[in-house]
Amino acid sequence: MTQNPLMPVSSVNVQPESRSAAATSRFSPVDHMRLFRQYLWLWIVAAVVGVALGVVVSLLCNYFVPRYTSISRLQVTGSLAEVFDAPLDPHEGGQLDALRTFINNMILTLKSPVVLDDTLKRPDVKDTEWFNSFHSAEDAYEDLYERVKAFRPRDSSIIEVKFSTPREKDAAVVLQAINQEFLRGYRRQLGNRDDDLRRMMSTERDRALEEMEAIRKDLTDFSEQNNIAVIRAEGSKEQIHYLTLVQTKAQLEMLLEMTKLNYTEEVRQGNDPQLNERPERAALQDQDPFIAEARVMIKRLKEFKANLIVKGFGPEHRQIKEIDRNILVKQNELNQSRTEMQRMASSIRLSAGQQELEGIYRQLASMGPQMAAADAQLRDLNLKIAEYEQMEERLVATQARHDRAAELLADIRVRSDRPDAVRVSVLQQPTVAELTFPNYPVMISGVALLVLAITVGWVYLTEMLDQRIKTPTDINLVPDATLLGVIPMTTEDPSGPQAVEGVVQEDPSGLMAEAFRQVRTEIMARMDRRGYKTLMLVGAQAGCGTSAMVGNLATSLSLNGQKVLVVDANFRRPSQGQLFNTPTAPGLAEVLEESASLGDAISHVDDAGIDLLPAGGGETTAPEILDGTAFQNLLAKLESDYDVILFDAPPALVASDSKLLCQHLDAVAVVVRAKSEKRGMISRMLRQLEGDRADLLGLILNGVQSSAGGYFRKNYQAFYHYRETGDESLPS
Template identity: 30%
Template sequence: MQTNAQPVGPRPGPAPPPRPAGAGAGPATIDPLKLLRQYAVWLVVAAVVGAGLGVGAHFALLKIYPLYRAEIAFEMFSPINDPAENISTVEGNAEEIDRFIGGQLFILESEDLWLDAVRNDNALRTQTKWIRRFTSPQTGQIDENEVVRELADVVSAYPVRESNVVILQATTTDGEDAAIIATAIRNAYIRSNEEAKSQNMQDVLSALSGQLRAVQEERRLAQERMEQLLTENQITSLDERIAVFSADLTALLPGLVEINQSVEVARDTLRSYEEQLASPGGATYPESVRADVRQHPTMLRYESLIADLEADLLAKRARLGDANMQTRATRHQLDAVREAAAAAEERLLEEIFVRQIEEKRSELRSLEAAQIEAQAAAEEARRNIADTKRIQEEYRQLDEDATRLAEQELSLQSEIEKQRAIINRRASSRVRELYSAEVPDRPIFPRIEFIAPAGVILVLVLTAGLIVLRELLEKRVRTPQDVALIPRTRVLGVVPDADEDPSKPTSAERAVADAPAGVLAESVRQIRTLVLKRFAQRGHKALLVVGGMPGSGATTTVANLASSLANADLRVLVIDGNFRRPKCHAVFGVAEGPGLGEALAGAVALTDAAQPTEDPNVHVVTAGAPGTRVFERLATPAMSRLLDEARARYDLVLIDSPPAIVAGDAMALANRCDAAVLVVRAFSETRGLVARVRDQLDESRAEFLGVVVNAVRSAAGGYFRRNFRTAHEYQNGLASELRTARAERLGAGATDD
């Protein structure tokens, strides 16, 4: 059998430097729709249980602790401002009414009012079952303080939104008690309101009288101050004084503006000079300074000397050449003179520029002194004008105040008379009762329309919390999304569980060969496409397939990937590098030896160890006889030489290795292969394990292509089953054509062999 083949690509370059190990698995994320599909039965059962608990709780609470509520409504009005007004037609300020309602709510919920109700309402003390809890059996005395503390949980008041209505309510376990308690609080409130109204009216009159006296005193003081200003300041001459001071200020302002501008220009120029002098890259000099330096006698002498030396140098070059000693001496002299001229120029630039800065500073000081003098004169004129205007304004304000106070005095006298008239009216109350307390005919608690849904919601929330907690604590790889959570880790492919494939292959290892139109075979084809694309880009030929844990499916992946590559007319060599539990000989139906063990020991050549399979494009190097499987030889130069020969003879080399978690053989092989793929089994390996193996492979010579998630079941993601079924139905029509084409290709290969 002919096994030689020309290489199809260059050998990869030297191994890349080790990469730093990345972080482990990232935090889990939760897909709500996925959880809803996965735990739908749990949630339905939780809803049914919650509804049952809610109904049971309703009837239990109705028997043990029912609550009844009695209500009384009060309407609040604005205060009467005119004795002729009717309280029901008064339109008051909304803010004032809100404040009044807030005060009445405080009164209705005050302990003083409740204590008054307990002491003075006979029905409350004798006709309620509720009061018996606070009555001494021996003396018949009521513990009033304890009653008041309990009323804090029984009585409440609140305003009705968008209205002037306040609701007083009492809530107890007995309907009649609730009505009696609400009525007792109402009676105490009405008494308190009447007493407060009378006291408030007297307080209003006292306050108004005090205000009247204060206004009269303030008016007297204003008139005395006006007379004092007229006497001390000669009020009739103030206008003339203001005109004189204004004329002085007008004459000073143009000169002050001119000086201010000159100061700003001088400051800007000085600041620019100083910045140029202190520049981090060296002083930068104005062109005017450079022009002065160029005309300095010293620079003119240097310029003449440089011109003479340049002429002498040109003459000697023409006569003696550049290499002549005299020419070089003249050139060195010219360079020295130029350096001296540059140094002299820099010194003169600094001297002249510093002198200009000092002159500018002196000029600025003179201008600032003149500016201060002019500003002082202008400020004096403004101060004189302001003082005169202040006196004028004070007199005018006093005159206005006196007039205003006289008007206030008249207004207060009128208001006092009006309030006296209002006090004499009985209809001045600002509170009216809309309806009284009635014995409630049904409890407010429990209500089945609330308790039953509350039970459903409570149980659903608890169940959802347990589900979320379970998902957060789950560290296993179940779906490709779990692999995507691991930093710097890509999903190379997803292979469904063989039981999920509608084509029902006879064995997972033979899925591509036996059911080429199946979903499992299509998944392998997608992995094959990605591998070939990467191999073509990098010139790779040797691929290591590593399982995370025993049973991950690395051998299954190797077998199916080999068949898929062979179907693409590529010559593939499968090497069983799993010396601990080799399976490739059983999967491909070949002899156990000679194999890799014998080849590494030098007993056989690769051409003798490579056994043909039923597919002419696939050859297998088994692990070899048990006695030849020396683990250490996988990390020797012999293994490297064998792989080099395999790369030269085959289009692609697939190496099956033991699981990374149980042996270090995979890392030894990874340092001799071009690329590596990690195979993990759904619901078997954890994200932490995948991250560790990924880091180890990252530090090896092989390029890490990604992770193949094997044996994914539809229950893991909710939508995989539908995807599997759709793929199978789409491809099922082509199944017979694919099987026929494969049979023809295999038949042609057999003939060639």
């Protein structure tokens, strides 16, 4: 199934949360495409006016405040690392930072007071119209400082200098003067720097030469007073002698320690009897003649005893006992002799060790003065040698200073003679001044965009602050509101009637009739589902088209086979009788007052196929007549005779009649005139109608123009296309 071309593109069933949030917003949402289409001619006019205004402003600026600019470029080369090498490439290694710093310093120098003051003192600058337009040199200086611009283009070694002035022929003259004074000052600065370095290095070279002569004289005098060769030889010899004494002392100290250990060991052995009985010492003692004779005697006695025992002498024999006594005596004598010999040997060894220690101590004591004398002699010789060597080192260092100063003097001389020592040169002479302000394309486009932006801003601000209901989308901003349908302006259907009254009857196949059928279908779907028969159509204020809406809906319902009654309940401004060309009295008022019968009051409209009960009465009829038993009885009678009863009620915010009717009728639909009622007013009206018996079905948006929403025109075109061709597809 294809989409109905008369239904709005935007959904009318909006979630309560989003609708509530939209209602609390201070600004109305904006449909950008709708605004673009609606105000397309305004955008075009604003752009044309902006272009024209931009041309006028540009011409005025060109006449009153023109600005002519001359441009010059200065080339900056790399520094000289070595005087005989080519300049360093400023774009290699770490030279870029150094180059950037140098260029920044040159820019500051170019705009320094010295350069600008010298520029203003030049005769060619004083002859310019620009200079003569100032009352004083101070004013000219301030203007010159503001107008001259110098900067370094990105990733380049160029200084671009610009000067702007209202006089075309003066820009290049002043800029040329600035360049010349800057380069003259820069070269003068380089010359002064080289002169200062040359004087400093010459002074350093002469001072070093004088110091060298003084050091050489000191060396000569020292050599005459002290034979340095002999001193060095004696020093070597004395060094060897001193080292020999140190070695001898060390050996004596080692010998002393060993002797102490031997002496201590000898004392310990002399006090230990077991050590004296060792075999090696006993063997030495046996070599003594007395001990040897005693041992021989003891051996013979033992042999004689053995022979006697062999012969049969027992142990108790007198001779055996005599021999044993003799052996014992001889053994005691032998032991005493050995003990005495050991004591005497130990005493001799201790005495020898003590004498050896005393001798070592004497030798060590005698070496102290010898070493002190040798050390003093060696120290004195070393001091003289060190003094001489220090003078030689001073001479070498001073010679290096002299040579370095002479080398730097030569480098300064060569560097000064090199053309590339001047790192700044003119790459491009000042150009012929060109008009830079006003820039016609920029000025015209800028003013045009500004005018267009102001226009767009004004339109958007007006739209956002506009609280009127213009399109179905605006219904979403009204809390608890439901859109029942949209009735376009009659101008949207060029082939149909130009008056909305009776349009369904006059052109039942037209666009307007189709729109009323859509509204009829939506309303009846809600009423039939709930069993409603009575419906009141009411607007917020007069002029919203409620009466025409009632008549057309009644006709559409009649064409749909419904038995319809239209009741004009607007006693102050009744209109249904005039619309359908029927008597205006008697009517509802006379029926309720029982001054006329219902049959006499109801008129049948043959063309529309409906019945009409006019208001009757007059402006003095009280609204309370609608709130009585007579009205309720009348409703019961009418509901039994008709399928649908439509009430044309006065505006809800103007009269209280609508509020009274809501207490007895089944349903109510609110008619809203597009671009007339504000959202707040409709919201207030809906709140007033709440809580009564009548069920609020929704809102009918009346008098919508396709220009108010771009999608409506396409929908209307789709309707015409379908009516003429029967093709349900939308036209391209």
